[in-house]
Amino acid sequence: xxxxxxxxVIIVQSDLKKVTDLSNPIDxxxxxxxxxxxxxxxxxxxxxxxxxxxxxxxxxxxxxxxEISEATKNYKADLVIFNHDLSPSQERNLEKELRTRxxxxxxxxxxxxxxxxxxxIGKMQVxxxxxxxxxxxxxxxxxxxxxQKGGIxxxxxxxxxxxxxxxxxxxxxxxxxxxxxxxxRQKKLNRYARKKGNNHVLALVGYTNAGKTTLFNKLTGSxxxxxDQLFATLDTVTRKNxxxxxxxxxxxDTVGFISNLPTALIESFKATLEDLxxxxxxxxxxxxxxxxxxxxxxxxxxxxxxxxxxxxxQIIVNNKIDQADEADAIGISEDVNQVSISASEGIGLSxxxxxxxxxxxxxxxxxxxxxxxKLGGIRASLYQQGYIKHESVIDDSWLFDVVxxxxxxxxxxxxxxxxxxxxxxxxxxxxxxxG
Numbered sequence: 384x385x386x387x388x389x390x391x392v393i394i395v396q397s398d399l400k401k402v403t404d405l406s407n408p409i410d411x412x413x414x415x416x417x418x419x420x421x422x423x424x425x426x427x428x429x430x431x432x433x434x435x436x437x438x439x440x441x442x443x444x445x446x447x448x449x450e451i452s453e454a455t456k457n458y459k460a461d462l463v464i465f466n467h468d469l470s471p472s473q474e475r476n477l478e479k480e481l482r483t484r485x486x487x488x489x490x491x492x493x494x495x496x497x498x499x500x501x502x503x504i505g506k507m508q509v510x511x512x513x514x515x516x517x518x519x520x521x522x523x524x525x526x527x528x529x530x531q532k533g534g535i536x537x538x539x540x541x542x543x544x545x546x547x548x549x550x551x552x553x554x555x556x557x558x559x560x561x562x563x564x565x566x567x568r569q570k571k572l573n574r575y576a577r578k579k580g581n582n583h584v585l586a587l588v589g590y591t592n593a594g595k596t597t598l599f600n601k602l603t604g605s606x607x608x609x610x611d612q613l614f615a616t617l618d619t620v621t622r623k624n625x626x627x628x629x630x631x632x633x634x635x636d637t638v639g640f641i642s643n644l645p646t647a648l649i650e651s652f653k654a655t656l657e658d659l660x661x662x663x664x665x666x667x668x669x670x671x672x673x674x675x676x677x678x679x680x681x682x683x684x685x686x687x688x689x690x691x692x693x694x695x696x697q698i699i700v701n702n703k704i705d706q707a708d709e710a711d712a713i714g715i716s717e718d719v720n721q722v723s724i725s726a727s728e729g730i731g732l733s734x735x736x737x738x739x740x741x742x743x744x745x746x747x748x749x750x751x752x753x754x755x756x757k758l759g760g761i762r763a764s765l766y767q768q769g770y771i772k773h774e775s776v777i778d779d780s781w782l783f784d785v786v787x788x789x790x791x792x793x794x795x796x797x798x799x800x801x802x803x804x805x806x807x808x809x810x811x812x813x814x815x816x817x818g
Contacts, residue, residue, distance in 0.1 A: 390462045391427050391460050392419065393426075393454060393455060393460045393462075393464070394426055394428075395463060396430070396465070396467070397467075398433050400434065412431045427454075427460055430447070430450075440472075441473060442473045451481060461483065461484065465485065465488065468487055489516060492645055497509045497510070497513060511559045514552050582631045583633065583664070585635070586635040587635065587668055588659065588665050589667055589669060589700075590640055590669070590683055592639060594668055594670060594702040594727070598724070599634060602732075605620075622634050635659075635662065657690075659690065662692075663695075663696075664697070665696070668702050669699065670703050672707045680699075696720075698720055698742065700735065701722065701724065703726075704725050705728050706725075722735045743788065743790065744787075744788020747789070748787050748789055754781045754783065758798070761801065770791075772786060
């Protein structure tokens with residue numbers, strides 16, 4: 384699952400002095416270092432500075448390019464990675480000057496995604512994003528090759544290597560889109576089946592490395608790969624939880640978001656993220672031990688708006704409370720839509736489960752339910768869901784002491800032979816119970 388460059392790299396970030404973007408995280412360079420570090424690359428030297436203007440040719444000023452070129456030579460670097468989106472011409476010019484490979488932020492994220500996608504649909508989506516990115520970087524890539532050879536019967540304009548590559552990439556993109564469309568139709572059928580089965584659907588969302596998969600495993604008993612690194616999860620995973628008293632809930636673990644996520648990836652993963660739009664509730668997992676927590680929270684909500692999933696109710700899950708500074712922990716509020724937990728330590732999970740149940744089930748009913756004995760299927764279902772705390776028999780009915788969500792209760796009461804037992808009737812029947 385892990386991507387390993389096994390490369391010696393130099394990393395570069397250069398910000399404009401006159402541009403003050405309050406929406407930027409407190410430490411974007413630190414996130415960049417984590418991104419590069421998660422690939423297994425060996426960072427030889429870091430360049431983090433400012434400049435007055437961007438260079439159309441190199442992005443950086445010529446002096447800084449010469450300085451990096453000298454470092455590349457001295458350190459024998461295999462790769463120079465920029466925390467910026469470079470134009471195809473800037474990338475080519477830099478590679479020519481630095482005499483080594485150059486990778487921009489989009490290329491870095493695409494490479495990480497390509498190495499960690501495990502499902503068939505995930506791999507196709509990443510390949511589609513890579514091909515769309517690569518197609519813009521073919522210009523003059525084969526300028527040393529001329530037209531195909533001439534000769535008797537072979538003369539003519541022919542086809543350059545560049546044109547051949549463009550045609551092959553276009554054909555591959557068309558093929559992948561066709562296969563993805565087929566997969567998306569199947570996913571639509573799966574989503575319809577979930578709704579038809581009266582399952583609650585709950586999706587975990589959040590910034591990358593916020594602890595979503597750790598929480599997902601705790602809530603479902605699953606064993607999905609989890610690690611303290613960016614983009615440890617790249618495939619949407621669905622698991623069913625059937626804890627006593629909570630009813631049937633389908634939990635969806637999703638790919639983590641990141642600031643300035645490449646547009647190609649947003650487009651490629653939109654179909655997979657459609658699962659979010661079908662969710663009844665979102666668990667917005669936030670790492671409160673991160674100094675950039677507030678920025679990352681806003682960034683996730685921004686991407687949710689882009690995929691039209693911002694109207695779905697959220698429970699804000701303040702994760703990693705055990706790692707937060709005491710001063711930060713005091714400032715974390717907890718209300719009906721917010722809870723503080725540590726997924727790795729199991730702290731606060733019972734409170735979170737109660738909030739989930741209260742939200743999905745529209746509150747909890749604790750009392751007595753009368754069910755005609757001819758409705759054996761309902762009795763079996765109530766036991767399976769863990770709603771029944773005690774059972775008695777009177778005449779031709781079962782009397783169940785239940786703890787059940789109001790949503791599920793209202794569905795039951797729509798059926799003939801199922802009734803609530805009032806407190807007054809419970810007292811009158813108490814002497815006639817059998818069992």
